Amino acid sequence: MDPLIFHVDVNSAYLSWEAARRVANGETDLRRIPSAVGGDRQKRTGVILAKSIPAKKYNIKTGEPVAMALRKCPQLVLVKPDFRLYERNSKAFMDLCRRYAPVVEKYSIDECFLDMTGTHMLYPDPVQIATRIKNEIRDTLGFTVNVGIGSNKLLAKMASDFEKPDKVHTLFDWEIPAKLWPLPVDDLFTVGGATAQRLKKAYILTIGDLAKTELGKLQTIVGKKWGQQLHDYANGISHSPVRSQPEEVKGYSNSITLEQDVTSVETANQILLALAESVASRIRSGRDKALCISVTIRGNDFKDRSHQKKLAEPTDITAEIYQVAKQLFAELWDRRTPLRLLGISLTNLTKEDFAQQTLFSNQARDRERKLDKAVDRLRDKFGTDTISRGALLHSDLAVGKKFRSPSGKKREK
Numbered sequence: 117m118d119p120l121i122f123h124v125d126v127n128s129a130y131l132s133w134e135a136a137r138r139v140a141n142g143e144t145d146l147r148r149i150p151s152a153v154g155g156d157r158q159k160r161t162g163v164i165l166a167k168s169i170p171a172k173k174y175n176i177k178t179g180e181p182v183a184m185a186l187r188k189c190p191q192l193v194l195v196k197p198d199f200r201l202y203e204r205n206s207k208a209f210m211d212l213c214r215r216y217a218p219v220v221e222k223y224s225i226d227e228c229f230l231d232m233t234g235t236h237m238l239y240p241d242p243v244q245i246a247t248r249i250k251n252e253i254r255d256t257l258g259f260t261v262n263v264g265i266g267s268n269k270l271l272a273k274m275a276s277d278f279e280k281p282d283k284v285h286t287l288f289d290w291e292i293p294a295k296l297w298p299l300p301v302d303d304l305f306t307v308g309g310a311t312a313q314r315l316k317k318a319y320i321l322t323i324g325d326l327a328k329t330e331l332g333k334l335q336t337i338v339g340k341k342w343g344q345q346l347h348d349y350a351n352g353i354s355h356s357p358v359r360s361q362p363e364e365v366k367g368y369s370n371s372i373t374l375e376q377d378v379t380s381v382e383t384a385n386q387i388l389l390a391l392a393e394s395v396a397s398r399i400r401s402g403r404d405k406a407l408c409i410s411v412t413i414r415g416n417d418f419k420d421r422s423h424q425k426k427l428a429e430p431t432d433i434t435a436e437i438y439q440v441a442k443q444l445f446a447e448l449w450d451r452r453t454p455l456r457l458l459g460i461s462l463t464n465l466t467k468e469d470f471a472q473q474t475l476f477s478n479q480a481r482d483r484e485r486k487l488d489k490a491v492d493r494l495r496d497k498f499g500t501d502t503i504s505r506g507a508l509l510h511s512d513l514a515v516g517k518k519f520r521s522p523s524g525k526k527r528e529k
Contacts, residue, residue: 129226179374297324371459
């Protein structure tokens with residue numbers, strides 16, 4: 117049987133999910149006005165995590181500081197992120213996809229792969245069933261997706277990035293010369309700005325140019341391993357299987373890839389705080405605690421680097437996770453390489469809660485646990501905008517205060 121893979125990608129996920137909630141409550145549709153998710157408008161702090169199509173007309177970019185975005189568009193409607201809302205919507209659209217596909221792989225919070233191989237007896241027309249899935253998500257959940265169809269994960273993902281929003285596109289092997297090769301070389305999956313510049317200096321301007329470049333020449337430009345992968349991708353070659361996700365939770369993680377490189381510690385810490393809020397909320401909802409925290413960064417050189425720290429005591433406390441993440445990040449980043457991705461992971465899970473000497477006093481930890489639970493309850497009921505963590509500024513766990521590191525060895529993954 118010929119492989120058949122779908123890639124389902126939510127259009128402007130964070131903003132779409134917030135917009136769908138507001139439309140259901142009779143409020144203005146954020147997708148139709150200049151709007152963005154991220155940061156604090158009054159304090160003009162934080163970074164843009166997602167933006168509407170009208171906001172793009174003002175050249176507002178994901179990852180840029182809120183202050184810069186507001187200078188470009190003073191009337192920008194800015195909303196705070198609500199990661200619990202995003203998790204609920206993510207689960208909802210992937211559960212819907214599982215009703216149609218034998219195997220579904222969650223690729224990120226807002227995209228997944230469906231292995232539809234062998235379903236031709238049930239669904240003879242791939243475009244028709246992809247359109248049905250797309251429309252059902254839109255009509256029942258209130259937000260739109262793109263669906264890419266291909267003979268492997270790479271081609272399906274490339275197809276889903278064609279014209280947006282609310283579209284279905286195909287990219288099969290025989291369509292590569294007409295649909296893939298004319299695109300700019302930096303449109304190819306995994307090709308970032310730095311790599312694109314090196315290729316363009318060698319007069320490799322389109323994906324077709326890349327596909328037709330002699331492999332040895334390409335490897336002298338970008339390196340042996342990277343050159344082989346780019347050459348394969350440009351020719352539509354990928355052997356990565358669609359993997360079903362295990363039911364057992366072995367860890368909690370959240371990461372974000374930014375359109376604009378992160379170049380300052382201040383911006384990175386703001387992103388880490390948002391990630392810590394998200395992942396801490398999720399681990400609490402699962403009634404787990406973590407004995408290991410790790411931070412991952414990816415530079416614009418596409419190299420991933422990670423640090424982890426084993427804790428003396430399990431934690432699910434937002435402020436603790438954030439402080440450890442900041443420390444790991446400070447040790448990890450050399451400040452010379454701009455960053456494209458940041459992530460936090462919580463592993464070595466336990467349901468137990470045992471006390472040892474730790475970086476915060478037991479009294480302070482109890483206070484922060486109560487605060488976290490109160491924040492979770494309010495946000496569950498009224499949404500993220502209901503309450504902010506400004507109270508942390510006056511606590512023993514305040515962001516930016518000095519603290520003693522927990523015992524335990526640090527090691528690089």
